[in-house]
Amino acid sequence: MIRTPVIVGVGEITHREKDPALGLEPLVLMAQALRAAATDAGIAATAVDSLDVVCEHSWPYDDVCGRLSAWLEMMPRHRAYAPAGGESPVRLIHEAALRIARGESDVAVVVGAEAGHTVAAARKVRLALPWTPRDPNARLLKGSDLCHPVAVAHGVTTPTTVYPFYENATLAAWGQTPREAMADAAALWSRCSEVAEQNPHAWSRQRFSPDDVATPSDRNRLIAWPYTLRQVANPLVNMGAAVLLTHAAHARALGIPEHRMVPVLGGARANEARDFLARPDYRGSTAQDAVLSALMERAGPFDLQELYSCFPVVPKMARRTLRLDPAAPTTATGGLSFFGAPLNNYMTHAAAALVRALRERPGQRALLYGQGEYVTKHHALVLGRGTPFLDDEPAAQQAADATRGPAPDLVLDHVGDAVLETFTVVYDRDGHPEAGVVIALTPGGQRLMARVPPDDSATLATLTGLDRSPVGRRGRTAPAPDSLLRWTFEP
Template structure:
């Protein structure tokens, strides 16, 4: 059945990306990269859209905080949007902004909306190292950006487990044991997956790295690929030291027709879903998956007819391998499925919260070349915390597909089991729930961190000292997961718990 879209049907019509590879001052500040991206998106649409922009969402930016990024950008663009928003932190936020913009257009509250973001950390870090001042729009150092020390329990901060690089390994090590894999098997799966991501990045002109990595290069520690936190090497973690911007423009079918934008440029928003986990990762019921991610994946799968084969292209968020590994199992995808249109945060680059805007650009390009096809855009924020997915289509959505209420939070919460009480002073027997080992820049372990359960079922967090070579060897055994093994904790001199295997 041919669906004829109504005038209020929301569509993506313009995409734009900007990459500035030089770190030499003065470089391009984030505002300049944002402006470049939106002007490129307008050119891509082939119509004068920015002058009539009535909604502008700017993705939370870290490398050079501004006092009013949306207002400053609107002034550069020469427009005065009624909806002018600076987003909260979260890698899923571009997906949410696109979804919300589509709903506003469908309600008749907006006609032309843009989502944009940029980072310039490559230049900022180089200038700081050289002691040089950048002649950019004055930064606002009073802006309070959300950081791990704010989101995590104090004991996690004290043990050094409050950064994404040290938290996602808890999920990696728990899931591999839950799936019945050895650490070696799980690491090989991650390496193969990341090598395929690098192949996509190598062919993407907007990617930061244009090199194909073999699975062995991804997996094997070396002077240029040091261990970060077990089992992740440098090539397996996101690379935020980039200068990149991306933006998308949405409008209504009626406005597109009036402006003469041909239907071949349109990409339709079919629907989506969102949910989140408790922000403090120690207040979650387990680490062998995510109820929020599962419900989001199951919902968009149903929207596509119940078979992941309906998604001819996908973007599964890729800050760390465990994220797409969990998602593809819920979707029922084969291990060798292509899960990115963009190249992944390790190889394409990780402009922090704005990666998914680049991913949206990649999927739009792919859908324009594939009439009748659909795509899945899935982003994640914080620490397996916030999940948002959108189904995009080259053709109009089925009637009623774009629902106002896209939250699946209640169903995700209903699946959540009891959360173990957190204890800080347990001395005695415990069973290992999950763990990681944190490494210094010299490639040597600084310490291990374990999450464990007491005989009464309470949860604790403890340190494994760097001089406990036997314990570190058990934690990093490639052929046997230590999850479930027995140990004991004692209170150390600093008041934090110390773990030893029984």
């Protein structure tokens, strides 16, 4: 018997309470979202035999799967807590679908939640939250765990400081001026805000014009060139989401109408090197290209898509691989800046939004594409009507590896000429430059990282000029007292 996995229930909780004393802990948000998904499906939560919990950051527990199962009186045979990664909900839904197809599960749930807003507000007023105790041994993944020590020394180990390297490299590769690329990103993000405005689960339901997005101001400070605050993900939210799956025959036996079943047709996955300085270049991602191209070939084109949106460069790269019109919708959810960024769990909300959209559009297909770490982990699924291709072969990874060139060797002590490969400028909370950080190539093809101090206004002005990208320009490195290289442009 063919067991076609279908999503039959979705649930979302957005708790906008500003008073931290009244905030709900992540475990409560998970339970509420899971109950909502079960109600949406018309299936009792106690029927769940497979439970995957998305890695939670704001208040980590010692046994979240066990605690959640006990709260909801579930006895799932499969219980797993996922490693961190923005793509992980997509992977978990894919893996749950594969278990259902193999006959290892009948009712599976993927659930996650964050209470970042409440935790931050409580910390600010020194309020001890009366929640389930945190795991005292929990160790949360940090940027310094993922990055080369030279990147740590330069202070570029957070998503807000790493993704600009891709933004500035891709715009030059695509032949855009910085001004053109910034206008493109601002228009894209403005459209995301329009979607969030219409989404009742969004944290911010305010529409922003392209100028609102791109123009620095007191409420929209520069973060890392060229991104402003409104172009980066907002993790200070209280949100939970759950997706419930079964197989079509079981759903029919339970009386679930066909139009409420959203089939999971198949997916693809691939990774880049975890250390971003160990990649061939920053003009794209072979892993992203391989994943999206594989699904385009198997099931495209798509009627709807959710393209991961932590920073504008991600959907801008993805839409080129998918051959989408620049004005094509890239989100059904609203994006991580406006809908909100419950850290690893955004794509669970995105899956819920696509399921609702597909229920209203019988016969259509949607692409759910997530990304983890720093353009590192890529996973995508096809949802909707069509021919299933539920395999988990590593074909996309093999394709990415076959097309990926060698990464330049990294040098730490080069002094002399080099060519700018990419860069960013990091700003303080008052909008003043803290430093420029460049990645460059030596005449021998080796890679280096160097710094521009905040008092070198001429070099910073060249980096942030709007009418000409500095990528490809020659410069020089010299040693500095802090043992980091200093960068200046040739006259």
